[in-house]
Each structure stands twice: as C-alpha cells, then as structure tokens.
Amino acid sequence: MERTLLRFVWAHSWRWQLLIVLGSFLSFPLILAALYIPKEIVNGALRGTAFPKVVLGLELEQLQYLVALCGLLLAMIFLNNGVKYYINVTKGLTGERILRRLRHGVFDRVTRLPPRRLRLTSPGEVVQIITAEVEPIGGFAGEIVATPVYQGGQLIVYLGFIIAQDPVLGLAAIILFPVQAYVVPKVQRIVVRLVQARIRNIRKMTAEISETITGIDDMRVAGARNWHLAKVSDRLYHNFRIRYRIFLLKYAIKFANNVINNVTPFFFYSFGGYLVIKGQMNLGALVAILAAYKDIAAPWRELLNFYQTYSDISARYDAVVATYGGEPLPPPAEPVSLRDREIALSDVSLPGHAGLSGASLTLKPGQSVLVLGEEEAGRGALVRILAGLDMPESGSIRVGDQQGRDLLVRAVRDIAIAHRAPHVMRGTLRDAVAYFVLADRGSGPRPEDWERREREARITGAPPDSPEMDWVDYARAGVEGREEFDSFAIGILSLVGLREDLFRRGLGVVIDPRREPVLVEAALAARAALAAETGDAGLEAMIEHWDPDRFLENYSLGENLFFGAPDDPADLECFCEDPAVRAALETAGIAEEVVQIGLEAARTLQELTGSLGPDSALLDRIGLIEPSERDDYAAILLRARRGIGRLGRADRLDLARLAFRLVPLRHRLGVLDDPARRQRIVAARQRIARAFRPARPFTRFYSGGYVPGCPLVENILRGRPRLDRRDASPPIEARLERVLDDHDMEGFVLRAGLGTQVGTGGNSLSTSQRRALGLARALACRPALLILDGVLDGITEDQVALRRDIRRMLPDAAIVHATDHDAIADDVDRVVRIAGGRIEAADEAAEDGAPGRAEDAVEGEVEP
C-alpha cells in the first residue's frame, strides 16, 4: 500500500483529480460572468442610453438588449450549476472508488497475512477498520487535489494582483499569515496524535465487544456481565476524554484563526487610520487594502480548513497502513503439486511457545503416519507446518526433487486438514462440502450487470465475480459437473455418517416448484411408489393421510377447512385476513362456528394461563398466542359476555385467527373433540372448495399435484407424520428411508437435504455433525496429503471402517493422524512420537524400503 494518503489517492485517481481541477478552473470564469451580467443589466440595459448597441454584429434596441442579457444570464446559471454538478458527481465517484479500493485492499491484505501475524488480530478490529475507520477517506478523496489547487490558485491570483498594484499593500494584507502557518500545524500535530490514540482506543473497544459477543454464553454462565460492561465503559471514558481534548484543540485553532483574521483589519483601521489622519496615506489606498484583504482571507481560510481535515483523514490512513499496509506481502506464489511426490521435512523448527525444533520427517504417497504427542508439545506446530499454515523458520522442506521452505505453504490445493472444531461457513450443506474445492474464479452464467461490474472492478482493483456464480472446481473433485458433484457430495457425507441427517433435513425442505422441477417430479414419483407399497404397515400407522372425508387431527383447523395450503408458507400467518377466505367461510356457513371455536379456545387458554406473569415464557412455548396478545384476548372475552353476535369485526377476526391455528393433537384444548363439530367441519370442506377463490396462490391437498406450501415429507406421504408417534422406534424417517431405498428413490431427498442452510458458523449443526462435515469437505478435494488432527482416532467399529473407506478413496494420499493416544498405532504404517517440541522417535526404515507398512525399530510401537 502507498505510504501516504496523498500518494494513494493520486496513484489511483489522478485522471479524475485532473478532471476535477479542470472543472474547478472552468467554473471560475462562469462564476465571474454570472456576477458581471447582472451588473451589465442594471448599468447597461436599464440605465444605459446609447441604443441601439452593436453586439457581435447585431444591432439591439434596449428591450432586445435586456432580453439578450437575461437569456445569457439564464444560460450562465445553467452552465455554472451544470459544471458544479459535474464536479460534485466526479468528486463523489472518485471518493467512492477510492474507498472501495482501500476497503478491498485492506481485506485482501488481511486475508494474505501470515497466520501467525493474524492470530493477534481480533475480527472486530478488522471490521472496524474496513467499515468505520476508512469511511471518511471516501468523502474526502475527491477534494484532496482540487481544493488546495483551486483555493491556492485563487490566493496566488489575488495576491499577485494586489502585489502587482502595490507591493506594500499586498504584504500588509498577509502580514499575519506566517504566524498562522507556524502555529496551526504545531497544534494540529497534537490533534493528529490524539486522533491516532482515539483510533487505537476504539479498535480495542471493538475487539473487546466482539470477544464478549463470541463468548456470550460463557459470560452469562460466569455472571461476568458487569466486568465486561466495566471494560467497555472504561474504553468509552477514554474515548470521551480524547474526543473532548480533540475538540478543545480544534476550537482553539478556530478561535485563533478567527481572531487573527479579524485582527488584521483591526491593524488596518488603527494604524492605517492613524496614517490617513496624519496625512501619510490616502484614504483610497486604505479602502483598497481592506477590499483586497477580504478577497484574500476567504481562500486562506479554506486552505487552513483543508489542512486540518487533511491531517485528520491522513492520520486515519496512516493508522490503517501501520496496522495492515506496512510490510510487503509476497505476491501469490505459484502452486506446488504434491501428487505422487515424497514430502521430506528436515531439521525444521518453529520457535515460540508450543513450538517445534529440529524435526525431520518423510511422508511417502500412500503411507499413513501417526504423529503422537500432546498438542502443546510440538504436535500442533508440526501439523501447522504440514498443513502449510506456518512456514518453518529454519530447516528445509523437500517435495519430490524441489527444495524450499515455502513449498507446503504453496501446496494448499493438495493438502486438506480435518480437525475437532472446523469452522463451517454460512451457506448450504452443498456449499460446505464444496468449500475445499472452490475455484479461483466464478464461472457459469454471469450476473446481468456484468459489464458495469467488470468496469468498476477494473477501476478499483477488485475481482468482478459474483459469489452467486458457480465457484466449484469440479475437476478437482474429479466430477463432470453440478449433477455429478451433488452425488459425489452425498456420497462423501454418507461416508462420514451424515446420511441420516441429510435425509432428515431433506424431508423438511419446502420447495419452490418453479426452481426445483426435478425434485418435485421425483417427489411425486415417490408418492406414487409409496401409495402402491403395502409392505410396511407400521409406516402407514405413523401417517395421517390427506383424506378428504376425514377430520385431520395433525393439521390445523384452517388446513382442515380449506384442505390445502398457501404456496408461500409466509401467507399462512395472515391467511385468515384474506377477504376471499372469509367469503368462502361465509358461503360455506361455517364462519360463525369458527369464531365460536376461537372463543372457546381463548377461554380455555385464559383459564390455563391466567396465573402466569405478564411476559411468561410459557406462552411462547405453547405458541398459540403471543404474550403481547393475551390482554387483547382477555378484552375480547369480556366483550363476548354480552353475546358472541355482538362482537365487532376485528374481534371476530382475532378469534378466527386463533381458531385457524389450532392443531387438535398438539394443543389438546378439547374444543375440536366433539364428533358432531368435526362432522360439520368436514362437511364444510366441500362447500368451501367450491366457493373459495384464492387471491394468492393456493394448492389443495389431493389435487394430485405437488403442494408447494408443505414440506417434502408431507408431499411424499400424502399427509403428515402423526405428532403423537414422534417417539416411535424406529422413527418414521428411518422407515421412510428404507422404503424409498427399496425403490432406489431416496436420492432426491438427499439432494434436497444438500440444499438446506447450515446457519452462520454452522450453528444449525451439532458439534459432532460439524466435525463430520469438516472431514467430508477435506475428503472432497481428494488431497494428496490428508491431515486428521484429533479426529477419527478411535477404534470403534465405525471409525475403523471409515478409515478404511478413506484409504480406499485416497489410495495414493499420505495420511497423517495427529493425536495424543496410540489406540490406532496398529492401524498405521509408522508412528512418530513428539515430546517437548522434538520428534523423539520416527522410524527411518521406511525411507529405504517400499512405501507401505514398516516397523519402528527404535521404540517398537508399530506391529507389522
């Protein structure tokens, strides 16, 4: 990054800066003209007498001359403001582009910093720098050349003009400028130091805030809230102190400037006046000095203001450069391939706490090595070197016949690591698997505004690719394209034991049929297959089917009446408000009963929850009414005492809404248990079907087609899994999977599962699921060197089988198991023991012999 703000801005925007300067000078004569024309209108056109006037060879009478001047004035106004507009837009554009470049540049550098350096950085600090700290630079970048040039130019012109006329007068007008030029920077230097202190303080505060939020659970458990509050409060106090001192100084500078600017005329009046009275100076000269000073003072003030702002903003830039822009970063190095090549570390060291010293190790393709030791005893450091995260500070690394300490750092594409706490990025499960096989650039369909994107990217030094494009490098995963990758991802997730979770997630997906026509087709085929299936009576008993002639206990009253669902699940919440819905209820003659059901439910709920506090969490759990609505329903119940028929429209709507939400098996309020009432509801269903003209897309159960508002599982089952059979074993998902598997049809559910979101940081997954996902994505890139750090180091049947599967999938990969216990020592080719930052024992036999199993002659940990 450029060392100073001015250099940075100039290097990346000199063309526009020149345009802005040019525009500024262009506007100067226009401003003068706009001032001169009104004078000419008064003096020439209105007071003038010598008509007709000849202008550009045309003879103009007085009125014509006035019209011509006014027309010219209007043109000047438009032109002048047009130029101003152009300058402002160019300034803004320049600022925004500089800001984008700076932000992107900082982020780019942060992501390229050596990991050891980055470990000292808090995420909050980076966010603060990229978002808040550099923001004012964008607003200022457009001014940075134009203002000093324009104002300075004005100053020089005026000064030159006056000095040319009378050198003494000119010098008298600027007599106090040197004082200001000396004092202001002195004070400003203190301000800059304070600005830098403020930036450091705020960075620390953001770091503290982000740390608190990350560990909020622990903070609550520890009851440490006040301590955290005190820390932030302390930062805020310092911030206040610094800001207070800054504005004291700023206003002090302003005060001094104002005084000096006004003291100069004071001298003129007093001394000049004295001289005039004494007859040593004539009055005209004094008036001229005063006028000249007025002209000069304005640009001078602007220049001083500019200087203050510049040093302020510049201090921000310097703070950014000092943090992330200082050291030169090597350009992205050429990748190194590890395929079928031997990796040899010799005498490598990584100093520091929990470091490593003088370690030598050779990894052959197809070999598996157990690195045994405590993480702090050097195992962690060795893993980081092998994974290419840290470069050893001494020693050498050889890959095949290539030598260089940075070889592993450059081989990231062929290395994968799975550890106990992988960070899963927000996105779908598919994205999570694809994370290790991302390409350098997006491909596939480009966004609509591609040309503009690309131009802006070129101007600001950023990549134009949108994350919406296809970023998967299918070749690295060894597959042909998207479809095949999905199957590949499902295969890998199944391998690591996530198949069942994938299936469960897939069942719960609500699909937009327009976007996923293939899934819909598969679901309908599965539905048909399942309908023909009679093998699993147990499964049938777990489902409540969409039977048009029966009351459904697992569906809400609304769903029972309209026997369908809005295509957009979001519409369900306000379904009741739809006039078409109300009209259909009226036509079917069931509207009154719905309100009655709502009333009974509200009454029962009130009886049950009457003793609860005002913001009880229990109400939330029941989920029928919001805690905030409780008083509303209590008021409705009061009003209903006078008779249900006398309730107003709004009350009836509220009651109907409550009634519509009731699911008999879940809520068990007893208001939908009466067989006669159920009969009436089922009977109304037919009439509603005939009368209902939905305003928003709505699909009926058993229209034979796909019901977009229902999750995949209900579409496959033609009904809902019974709520009261949820704890049955085996669960419905397992039974369903077995049946679909028999028909070879479970693939589409798994595919749907691939598209489900994992949440920020994978928070919709359990720790063990995240760990499995971490392993899956490491396998997805078919690494030449796979490092399993603290995972998959047990000897349960599943783990042994998974290790075998991994070896089958990656026959030529070197696999490093790093762990602190030797349970799998019999399962690997070699064992390397680490303690106290040194490799204590590693067999050297394998280096001479063929890759494969070898004995550790020194310690004898490995059974052949």
Next chain:
Amino acid sequence: MKISNETEILAESPLFCRVDRGQLKLMALMAESRTFHEGETLMVQGEEGDSAYVILEGEAEVLVRVGGHDTPVARLGPRDIVGEMALLTETPRSATVRACGTLRALRLDRATLMRCLQEFPCMALELLKVMTVRLERTTQELARTRAELEEMRAGG
C-alpha cells in the same frame, strides 16, 4: 384426549399429586401427547435422554440389561412416571422401557419442566420433597442391604 383429563391423571401421579391443579393443567398443556405400539421402546438403557413420560393409558415393562439379557424388573401402568431422572440430570437411561400393547403417554421434556419450575417455585419445592422421600427410602434400603451383606459375609 384433552387437557382436563390428562390433568386428572397427572394429579393422581405420586410426583405431582401435591402440585396445584392449575399448574398441572399448564404442564399438561405444554407436554406433548405420544402413542406407542406393542413392543416399541419409550427409552433404551444407556442412551441419553431429555424427557420423561407419564403413562395415561396402557402398560409398559421396565427392563434392565443383566449379563447381556434384558430382564424385566417392573411393570408400569397409568399414572406412573418414567424417565424423570433424565429431566434433572443428564445421565444415561438406567433401564429400557417397552410398551406392552398400545400405550398413551404424556411427554415432558427438560425445557418444559425447567420452565415450570422457574415459573412456579412451589412446584420445585414439591418435587424436592418427593425426591427427598425417594432418596431417604433408597438410603434406608441401601443400609439394610449393606447390613444383610455384612451378615452374610460374617455368616459365610
């Protein structure tokens, strides 16, 4: 079945018999109703659990694995509660419970019970009393068994 009936059954269960009727209703409201068929398990010994069941209808048998075989040790019927230890501690299930015929039960999860206890401290107190009585009985039984063991050893 609706909540008022369920509440009656809850009220007859020893654990909840002293809890206020209104509060029991609330608990029933937040519990979930479950059906198990012949041979299905409510819980399996050794597995993690976060819920308890109050049997409403039907019967279940409690099985403890001894030497690789599931041995029936008790039979449960309506009003019996099972798996309540899991509500308070996070220990694995100490026995397997299997439905004999169709069984209807109320499922209480840990969150529900914890919220109820927070909401109504007197319920926590009642629960404490019941648990204390049980602990006392167990301690006495333990002491008696120990004494018997000592006697046998002395005798043998």
